[in-house]
Amino acid sequence: VPALREVGEVEAIRLITRGAAARDDVVVGPGDDAAVLRCGPGEDLVATTDAMVEGRHYLSSWLEPRGRGARLAALNLSDIAAMAARPRWALLSVGVRPEHDIDALLEFQAGLAAALAADGAVIAGGNLVAVRGDEWWSLTLLGSVARERAWRRAGARPGDLLALTGLPGRAAAGFLLAHEHADIAREPMWRPLLEAWLHPRARTAFAQALAAAGVVSAAIDVSDGVAGDLAHLCAASHMGCDVEAWSLPEDSLIARAAGIIRRPVTPLRLGPSDDYELLLAVDPRGRAAAEQVARDTQTPLWFIGRFTPQPGQLALVEVHGGRTPLGRGFDHFTGAR
């Protein structure tokens, strides 16, 4: 297997940007100074960027190159989903060691391209540089949305319902199992937790169908954990929120994992966890419509609380009236995780 230093940078860039199939909205694809892309009339452009660093955001022993590519796609697709936008075009920028083997790079690219394609996007351009030390992978993902129809973090109103997709905390539980109990983590029963951490899927189809229903007043994707991202949404909306403990979905697997990794269950579920689920503020009159979209797209959806007019007041409320403040999320630099 040849290494990058043998094929050269220009050829390596060609390889990581290949497979951008001919599409009407790609006027000029990879291989020129820049890509030329075509939005439709009445569409706004939506743009996000997210990166993964070796040893920080993935461990080679837990995630093969194809999975890394798919995960980088998911991180970015989730941001586009949280804006109710349609994923369209991606630009990949990578820093890899000269001894990186070409097969591994192609596997990464294939995983990225396939995950993007599953949600309708193509790689439209890229760059590749040689690095010493840790490798990194940065993606910029562009989407489109009808004008004035993007979801934002701002917009939640008092009385709006708090909705959540999926089972939060599973990514954190999988991460902690793998890091602290590697042997146990490889047992098949924990696979769903490991999958949540290693192979997240953005809620792209659900978000687009739900956007058409017009019942969402604010949205954010869960990359910091429910408590942390709810705090971001509430801050942008100048709202508070009561999360109802009795409305959280059952998740016996995470409850069992909590015993092994010796963490209390509720903080594990609501605390730092990059689940790439969606948190939504939903007009209460739209609840049935949202539930219908969830069924249509086979998306688990839970209504777990209600927004209040007290800015910044986030609490977990118990059925008997007890209230526990929900702390903020997770920060890589300050090491809160």
Place this chain on the structure above:
Amino acid sequence: VPALREVGEVEAIRLITRGAAARDDVVVGPGDDAAVLRCGPGEDLVATTDAMVEGRHYLSSWLEPRGRGARLAALNLSDIAAMAARPRWALLSVGVRPEHDIDALLEFQAGLAAALAADGAVIAGGNLVAVRGDEWWSLTLLGSVARERAWRRAGARPGDLLALTGLPGRAAAGFLLAHEHADIAREPMWRPLLEAWLHPRARTAFAQALAAAGVVSAAIDVSDGVAGDLAHLCAASHMGCDVEAWSLPEDSLIARAAGIIRRPVTPLRLGPSDDYELLLAVDPRGRAAAEQVARDTQTPLWFIGRFTPQPGQLALVEVHGGRTPLGRGFDHFTGAR
């Protein structure tokens, strides 16, 4: 001065994306899951990405943080200029060490934002991650161009003139002086060569004015050197090109530097050098119009050769008829530089 680990990732991202002034074409700026941007009717989107790695693309001892930001802007602006597009929005993705000081990060950001603003673009989003080892800075720059009006590498025709802006090879000469004769390089007389290497400026205004004249059939920016990038343009256009030795611009400074760094002058001028100048195929009937645009925008412009119908045949021709094949450029991985 606080370090990044003390302010945290969320605050650091806020800092590197600040100053995205309110503009009509930025519907949602930094701070949401993604930015929402607005193209005009009849416009295509143009997108490029380029990165700089510490120790590879800049040396801390030669380029202060503000200059690094400006340089990253120039690398990307040059690609947008080479498409005849208008720079609009940038997304910044960085990997920095936790001990990176905030003042240096803000200086970098200020240099980047100012250089983008000078050419009409704003930072619309960003991401920041902690790294061990070498720091990296990756930018995605988006621009817009009237439909079907983007310049491409393909399109040069036999008989088209080869035009070049600026004085090629100066970036390489500055780089080599600094790396091999650091003490000499700090003498004021060499400042123009060091400037060409450290503080390149994209030919944005010239490209846009020239595009309006409608005389360019193909274009590329010079990031690999005249010979290397001319080869790329010729390959895309299925053309050859004769570069006329007698038409190259006078450059006594590079000739003097060549003696110190012990390199032959012509390879230094035409070989690997990231000058961020433009190479253009110009319709011969449009020469006067192009020269007028060059005067109007105070851009040095030289007509240095002519395209031929022999695909891939690139030669330096002498006034007495001698022909020297022009070799390909420069590759970081194979270490040709």
